[in-house]
Amino acid sequence: EPEVTQTPSHQVTQMGQEVILRCVPISNHLYFYWYRQILGQKVEFLVSFYNNEISEKSEIFDDQFSVERPDGSNFTLKIRSTKLEDSAMYFCASSVLRDSLQDGYTFGSGTRLTVV
């Protein structure tokens, strides 16, 4: 079964450093997403991406965050100048459509980001 692949599985970084989280969505999917989940809290939407541009973003996705699709397969989330409160699990997801009534999104296994 097709998978969304995320690397690394765990990243430890010092406060103020930049990190790049990587994702390889399912090959025939057109919409890509980043969600995060702080330990013990709800999953939160960060951003959606379609046709090489951001289609929606949440209030969390401020100027320290950016996304890009540098080639035909990778989808990256960059966090500039990380803060302690950025520590969370970051999930990448993809979908064929964004408005299918019955299809949910396929999630990757996640990257656990720890900012120290």
Place this chain on the structure above:
Amino acid sequence: QKEVEQNSGPLSVPEGAIASLNCTYSDRGSQSFFWYRQYSGKSPELIMSIYSNGDKEDGRFTAQLNKASQYVSLLIRDSQPSDSATYLCALRSSNYQLIWGAGTKLIIKP
């Protein structure tokens, strides 16, 4: 504020019994609803989606949707210890984001 509410649990159910998980939501315009299962430290895994009022069955799982009362439920028949996990209810909002509940922790006791 669009919200999805779930009882955090834990909900303890004997093996072989029916587990019933509930979710309420505030956005009447929501059309698609999803149940995800999440094991500790893992990513959400889609179990079922539902968008029409009534019941939808898939194996041991039945999702129920009542748009008038704004609730969604998930029934798990013949519960197994491997069903022990946190169950997340989510809806797709009008701007296509998934809005998530905090999840209900389910424990199946052998």
